[in-house]
Amino acid sequence: MSSALLGDDADLLLRGGRIHTFDATDSVATAIAVRDGMIVATDAAAEALPAREIVQLDGRTAIPGLNDAHLHAAWLGARWPHLFFSDTPPEEQPTGRLVTTAGERRSALRRAWALLAELGITSYTEPGIGPGEDDGETGCFGTDMLESYVELHREGAQTSRVTLLRLFGTIDGESSLKDFAAGLPVPPPTTDPRWLAIPGVKIFADGIPPMATAWTSDPYPDGTTGHLLTRGDADPLSAFQQMIALAAGRGLQIAVHATGDRSIEEFLTALERAGETPPPPAPHHVVHGDLATPAQIRRAERLGVGFAVQPLIAAHTHSWAAVQLGEARVAAAWPLAEMLSSGALTTLTSDAPIATPDWRPSLDASLALLAADGRADDAATRRRLLRTMTADAAIQDGAATWKGTLELGRVADITVLDEDPCTPGRPFAALQVERTIVDGRTVFARG
Template sequence: MADKITADLVLTGGTVLTFDAADTESTALAVAGGRVVALGEVEHLIGPDTRVVDLYGRTVLPGINDSHLHGAWLGALWPGTLLGSGGMAGGGEAPQLKTPAERRAAITRAGDVIAALGITSYTEPGLGPGEDSGQTGCFSTGVLDEYAAMATEGLLRARVTVLRLFGELDGPSTLADFERGMATRVPATDPSWLNIAGVKIFADGIPPMRSAWTHRCYADGTHGHLLVDGTDATEREANLRKMIDLAHRAGAQIGVHATGDRSIEATVAAMAEAIEAHGPAGRHYLIHGDLVGTEVLRRLPGLGIGLNTQPGIAVLTAPWLAAALDEDAVAAAWPLRQALELGVRVCLSSDAPVIEPDWRRWVAAAAEWMGAEASPELMRLLLRGYTTTPAVQDGAEAWKGSLEVGKVADLCVLEANPLLVAPADLPHVGVSLTVVGGRIVHEL
């Protein structure tokens, strides 16, 4: 007879939103060995050393996965952000991480910030040699090395996925540097805590700065251009295709920062060519996708390409986009509702510290941007963009993202059921407990 399991942690007396395929709800959950071992009937698993938490009607949610968050930069800059209340945050010197101790302190601080928000996983979208001489040091190879050391020492407070960067952040890259970067070895890590999944490429800039590559003219008559190096648009696009093909053949996930409609079209065309030539791989995705068009959106599900977008940035920067292009561009930008209706794999994220990492605000912003009527179905759909769908982007849906027996116990406890509050009220719902792998990392 098998030994009886005794739970390490039991949460009971509330609502458990599992976010499994059937959207099952329960009243209790038990954890042992860092994984969920039971839902509903859990009393028989309580032993003398079990930590029992009475929820008193509170709600358990799968741990939040902010799938585009610059952790070291957030930790260095916090409580500052680049955008605040619709404008550029002022004051203070730019952060500089020059030593391993400074990098570790920034990662640790970010861990504290996000644990208090119920965030149990995040993606560092761009660390590597392209930023080894960068102004802040927040995106360098040294930061990746520090993540690897902290993962080995068991010091990470959230699970981290990393995309490597072989060009400058928000800046140019060359095919030669990309080829050299792809040939370098990555640190050996436990991928359940630090997964170095692939690469990030900056196709262009952003529309408000008139640096996104667009079909229509900006107010000054320009169109922007690809950031990938080349003598003209044709060569730049050819080099982008070569980068994507190289990474795809290597089995790396590819996240491409692409905001202008022309850069998005070029990126998806290049990904489609690589998939057709070499077969599917990597769960590639567009990052931001501000001006993505309908025809491109229709192609994405069949290609297995996702969209990682930031509704908070959409709301905050819409006036700047109107000034750079026009109101018609704003009306068509960030088509979140359409993407979801077409079955695109849509992840919601913050891009912190561009804006703060409070997912509750950005779920509310997504509902506002969509103009959708408040309902439990809408909230569930948007919350999946911060839980189950990012787990798919991470290639980890078999073991995280929902609360099911056998999956890791990554969860947060909210003071109210998010399905039953208006989106505008969600930012006022407190996070009282955060658990990662069965370990409590935040508790009020």
């Protein structure tokens, strides 16, 4: 079906290939026209508009720009090319202070943005920046970094749209109720939410299964069960519950790092106990969710809580986690098939620089996890995986009305690939990113 918004010309026309819109019916368009950064016409109506720039797809495939819903861009840019899961040997991994000056912070962000543009990533969530990290080891997560973000944002330097979550504790560490309660009322800087949205907070509930620090019901081989990282005058659980209640009461989006079934359970319970609160600007979500049980996935669905998961970390840490969890529990860890077949919002993310920000091996790792659950590599499965990084990630951003699909009135954030990613049987890793368009502007084109 061809349709158009008002207006009689276009800045940009994409034509001559397959365009997966990822709209509600997964329709495929043959052309789209863009004006002022917005999609204004599709198919024949798009072709009919005189356009200042024409991108001939020549049989290539366009999809909505990819959105990595959990990626530490400042840290990634500061560490690049060194990832935690990579060929870099431990003695060559960067340690200590990575960025000190404003120039270094800006360079780190710009480096990350250039890298993401090359990968076809047009949006991401920066999960956790704030005052608790002002004296942090790396310099990547403190208030200074937030200032660098805002500066570059106001200069119009971004080539990715960013959702930033504030952190009132330490990254991968403890947080105190006192600091959290003191930080929350401080208003975030004023920004254009289409480029730099700051809708909520990140809270670290626990650690990770391979380190025996995920908070679990069943003990690890040494008899421990992990524990909560939140601190207060009373016990860690009541500090955690009060943090959730405070943030929910302010109408903020809440993302909780929770890998163990106990911490996931208590997050959901704390949200229920928070009672009547203003609707959050974007869905609350569990980050990682490694040991989520089927009952918890159904409960999250009922509560409108999502999961931001990392299949590539699962692949990297599987045998390591098996030592702590045993083969039976590790077989039930990373329940991606269960999440995707539920109605709970699920996004596939990299957690870069832990794993590579390259979404292609991440989607191949997702196919492998699904295959272990008997799900076939077919076009429907591939579309489902790509939706988690486009339309569904936009839902997590609270931005589904204006980004994440290639429909009329949505922003023109578009990734062009050499071949159709929905064709089964071929690894995602074999795809080439040919062009990345953000807000109607090409931010990367292969040479």
